[in-house]
Amino acid sequence: MKVLRVKDNSVNKKESFEEISKLVCKIADKTLEQVGNEGIFIFPESIGNAEDITEEQMILQSTNNSYRTGNVMGFLGFGDERLIIESRFGQEGNDYFMEYLLARVLDIPNLVDMKSEADQDQKLFNFFLFLFPYYLKAAMRKGVFKSYICCKYNDGNVKGSIDIARHIARNTPFTGNIAYSKREFSYDNDVMELIRHTIEFIKRKPYGNNLLAKVKDDVKLVVDATSKFEPYDRQRIIESNKKSPIRHAYFREYLMLQRLCLLILQHREHQVGTGMRQIYGILFDGAWLWEEYINTLIENAFYHPMNKGGKGAQWLFAGNYGLIYPDFISKDSQKRIIADAKYKPVDNIGNKDYLQMLAYMFRFEARSGYYIYPEAENSEDLFLYLNKGLTYEKNVARREDVNIIKRGLKIPSAAEDYEEFLIMMHRSEGEFITRLGR
Structure with a gap:
């Protein structure tokens, strides 16, 4: 694995980035808005309202023969290449200051002391896990997410479209029931099911119950709303949410939570991205944290x-x-x-x-x-x-x-x-x- 560490608010020669040239091509001279659309998780998400960091700010900005970093800190990956942007106060690969800011502001524990793998991918994955309560609480302030779903029935009270093939398969010989389906406005939808699957995933972690205890009321609302939850249905739920991201501006907090849940549930050991060609990572606004x-x-x-x-x-x-x-x-x-x-x-x-x-x-x-x-x-x-x-x-x-x-x-x-x-x-x-x- 090729790993390069740089500091925020610093200037580095372009030659020092040659080892991670593929990753640099993906992010150099691109705004935070652009890289966010490519799958990088930016925290906090409402960067457009900040004064010290904007959507036009770049992670790496070309200046003659160098790249300049700004107030952004975090981890980025592409294939086997990694870029770690530490605070300028980090020392010898240990960024205690960034860890301290995250602990004070976001209640994320010091990941250096966690009993986990030492590689940066695992550390990145732990960041995603510990951000989950924050985004769950932010989304649930809008109430439990409700959307239309397709419900299938087989009874004598027809109120929707008749499913001919299913009716023949289930009601031959005819016993009085008719197979039909209809759209209903429900809390138990694919988005809420995705959140439920993430909650169950986190519960299985050694620190999971302590982590979810911070948002126990919100967790209870999710559990109560997802009565149809089945553990074996996780892959179908993941694929459904990947195909249908939340689009309504009012539910922007749910969109961020949906993205975070997908990142957590698609995690594989040593690989957070969904493929070797997928750019991924998390960036923190140092100005906001400070x-x-x-x-x-x-x-x-x-x-x-x-x-x-x-x-x-x-x-x-x-x-x-x-x-x-x-x-x-x-x-x-x-x-x-x-x-x-x-x-x-x-x-x-x-x-x-x-x-x-x-x-x-x-x-x-x-x-x-x-x-x-x-x-x-x-x-x-x-x-x-x-x-x-x-x-x-x-x-x-x-x-x-x-x-x-x-x-x-x-x-x-x-x-x-x-x-x-x-x-x-x-x-x-x-x-x-x-x-x-x-």
Whole structure:
């Protein structure tokens, strides 16, 4: 197997990708929307609503003789080629930081410590399994999925189309029954059956019951709705769902769950894709993970509008004009602070970011704004004071009452194992929160 590891937000020579050239041809200079349509699972799915990652962003973007990576992290495979995009804080093949973000934000356990195969395909498959409760809960918020199904009957109450061949086979000599079929709007359909098969599959895993316990109410609804469930019917259900993906926009969450279930149920040892020519994998939005992680640290002191969920929407102008979603707005109305979580390197936080922050500060009458970013070293906070005056009038001077602060959170880089990383990370979080409260 050919495996290449690269870091997010990095530039790598094209020569280093020669060993996985077939995979690179599939993803290079293609947008996330394009690769998503080819079978790659992108999390979270509503990337079109994000500011730091968009459908136009690329996994690998050509720049002269190099490929540039962005805020995306994850695993990709094609045939016997693998590409692993780690966080830039990963060390010696162990990406403890990415594992930590997934554990804090998505409640996915540290996969390094799981008793499973060491290969990346198995690790990828475990990601799919641990994402299942998240997507099940998201889909079930829309209620149990209901659709038309074809039901076959053989009785004297004809209410549909008569099945001549089946009638002759079953009712000769005639006993008063007639074989017929009709379409009915039912909860027990192929989509719900697919979800049920996935639930039963996960239950057989050593950690399955603990995993499903997080969504036990949703699991019960699925079980109650699928009274016709039969274990031997799994392959037919898989093929039916592959041929008929959910298309209605209202049930987009069910479409993502349907895709995830198919990935789980079609898993084969050492091969997650459905064939050697199938590209597959999972990508995580590092910017979104970082923002949600920061929220777990400061949620008691800050409001957190969420553009992906459409919660806490704010408007620039009266009459609901200029929709905006600041990352964080402090709850202290007397000393309002705007905070923006930035996963990208601090040197990449530039002009457009400044303009956006100042607009938010003006809108919410805040005198201070924070950029919160991950860093590898304990750097001092960078204070940026707003200017006043004009160069034309030669009276430019800084304002002491309005500033933007770039404040980093130290990510451990010398941990020998995940347990030591946790200790060091908790220490960094404590120091960061202390500085933030000053």
